[in-house]
Amino acid sequence: MTVIEFGQKDIRINALYIVMGVLVVCSVFFSIVSYSRLSSLKHNTEKLEKDIAHEQVRNAELKTALSNRLAEFDAEEYLLAQGYVFEKNPKYSD
Numbered sequence: 001m002t003v004i005e006f007g008q009k010d011i012r013i014n015a016l017y018i019v020m021g022v023l024v025v026c027s028v029f030f031s032i033v034s035y036s037r038l039s040s041l042k043h044n045t046e047k048l049e050k051d052i053a054h055e056q057v058r059n060a061e062l063k064t065a066l067s068n069r070l071a072e073f074d075a076e077e078y079l080l081a082q083g084y085v086f087e088k089n090p091k092y093s094d
Contacts, residue, residue: 076086 079086
């Protein structure tokens with residue numbers, strides 16, 4: 001009958017394989033998590049760029065609407081409707 005005895009050398013090699021395996025598993029896990037976060041950030045960035053473009057268009061439309069409203073607003077007519085009287089020769093105090 002043959003007896004197989006493991007020596008210290010075999011234990012050191014097995015420990016080395018275990019450590020290397022753990023490092024490989026950890027690096028794969030870290031790579032997957034990093035890729036997932038990067039993908040998520042890229043998606044969020046694209047969504048924010050679309051939102052910014054939409055808001056820029058909306059801002060331009062609001063500015064145009066405001067400009068049109070101010071162009072048709074007549075201040076003198078509004079003030080006369082409120083009861084203000086314009087003086088031809090106003091007197092300013094010294």
